[in-house]
Amino acid sequence: MSKFAVLGHGVVGSGTVELFNMNRELIHKRQGIDLELGYILDIRDFPGLPYSDKFTKNIDDILNDDEVTVVAEVMGGVHPAYDFVLACLNKGKSVCTSNKELVAKKGAELLRAAKEHNCNFMFEASTGGAIPVLRPMHTCLAGNEITRIAGILNGTTNFILTRMIEDDMDFADALKLAQDNGYAEKDPTADIEGHDACRKICILSSLAFGRHVYPEWVHCVGISGITIEDVAYADKAGYSVKLIGSVECVGDKILPMVAPRFVPKSCELSSVSDVFNGIMLYGNGFDQIMFYGKGAGKLPTASAVLGDVIDCAKKSGTDMSGFWEDSADNSFIADYKTQTVRKYIRAAGTDRAKVTTLFGDVRFLSRDSAPSDEVAFITSPMTETDIREKCEKLGQVKSDIRIYNA
């Protein structure tokens, strides 16, 4: 018998309890482990549930119960989650979390606490929801040097872009549809400005390269500037517009970024649509691998939390988490402005001759019923700084979007 506790009875917390109750017998039979739900911590009351007797408002009930060896933290936010998680780890209780903000901001510290107390801090649910990616990366793919990661890490923005691509909706209408479907929050800033994807690429980068990458070090561009004109140019040129969280090796530095990209339709990532997530890894042995699935939702997220809980309970007393060191500064982060990139540019009040004079060899794009003074093109590889300088001389630049290097 292994006892676990759940901190928070919101969407993910109640989903974790629901999935556990649904599959408990099967888990016992197939995994050989008899898990028991000991406590659910929540400040609210939930009378009338079949497991209402499990609720407590006092974290000490969990901390002081030596039978509880694993704790699922699914409250969200940094406080008080951070204090609770640290207290659990300091007591030698493994913690499994879906809390991307907590991991992106405090991961290195919490991993160290877990190591010091011979327990595990796991967070598969924090990145890609149900999709197994963190554990496979640091176990199954451990024989490789990871050279690049690129992912559609936010389902809300992918839903919005998919509606723009498939239904010719403009951004505002697609956002409203996402809100009406419950995919986007009333205040959608964290999704559409890329902050959510940013936390996830921080976690992936930290795990892949061994040093904590803080969100404020990541160049982050959202999708609120994407128009149906851009989507139309992309489509005709053989691309899909996707919000990509990425990180790659640049010499002895790494370059993490969140930005919309033109993804070639031949690339598997381009077919990841609606609320689905897809995460592509590149390595020197396996070449490329993509993981695809639901990046959010009650039971999908609960699936990842419960998978971590089961593994922690089975391997109690081992140290199997991935690990990374804290970073004193961001000197290992490359400056994106000096890196070579190809970009799609759309501008008004100019012409092709001027584009060629300024940018040299480019690929001009077309779309139906474009105004006569609009030009759209894809540059040759050059630095972001160069592109910006040339754009200033070009005319009214309406959009600039990176090309994904498949």
Add this chain to the structure above:
Amino acid sequence: MSKFAVLGHGVVGSGTVELFNMNRELIHKRQGIDLELGYILDIRDFPGLPYSDKFTKNIDDILNDDEVTVVAEVMGGVHPAYDFVLACLNKGKSVCTSNKELVAKKGAELLRAAKEHNCNFMFEASTGGAIPVLRPMHTCLAGNEITRIAGILNGTTNFILTRMIEDDMDFADALKLAQDNGYAEKDPTADIEGHDACRKICILSSLAFGRHVYPEWVHCVGISGITIEDVAYADKAGYSVKLIGSVECVGDKILPMVAPRFVPKSCELSSVSDVFNGIMLYGNGFDQIMFYGKGAGKLPTASAVLGDVIDCAKKSGTDMSGFWEDSADNSFIADYKTQTVRKYIRAAGTDRAKVTTLFGDVRFLSRDSAPSDEVAFITSPMTETDIREKCEKLGQVKSDIRIYNA
């Protein structure tokens, strides 16, 4: 220091050594484990290699070296691989293998031997090559009931079908191209008749449902009967033709199968092209997850072998393999002929009226320049037995292909 041995210095064996030498320092740094290659077993001589001193022709050198805790078996075939693997496990040495034939035929017995000797038998490389799927399924997804698995499990046949779809090649030309590119063997039977995919779906089924599924219990249809006419009908109707290894729950039984399918283009599996593999899992919590990557090749397969070796070395003395029981008989395998299915049928010497009389409500398909006496259609759901009976009365049935239920 952990010492490992490699049995066999063919494509995968030499790739495993190459990848290990390439990434050894990184593995030490990131995984905290100092792996050393102790031996390579091969009956051939390999003079002039930087690691020529590691070769032995005698398995006893490995068996009797107590410092060797992990053995990678990459010889292929059942004999002598089986005897060597069993001997290693009986000595308490963990074994990691890429040998799908060995696992499909002897998996239950070898897993039991590993359990009895407190070591691990792992085989991530046996299914999906580089793609992490077995370990994620029994760890990250352990909180779910797996209800269905469907995968493009053979790169050779997927390459052939992709060329038929994208380049209008007929089967014979596409097969020849695959052979010229080194993707297909001179005798391509094991690939094109589905035997290779069959072994892999046996392994996935056994792991997902806990009982050994032997290849001879699996209904297995290859792709040698697929024509460009079928591919053309599929394309126009919104499908891609793929060879799918699948297993699903049918009441308290399971139904494993290998067969070509019409996969809807909206399904992520349909975009898996060329030599890539894609494996879709369905579960009651995560809903659906797909793993995509290279299913074969020297370094991709080596990546999976080395990932297992690292994990076995790190977790020496634990029992972390997946597990399944042996099966006395196939009474838990459902009879595919009594299960409901929708099928694409193409027939000559008949007409639509006769189709409707026999099959009732169907969806008729069209293609460019079809002969006037050819009909093609998709049936309503009915049993395989019913479909066969009706086909006998229909005329000259040229093709019948299952529809994938996305």
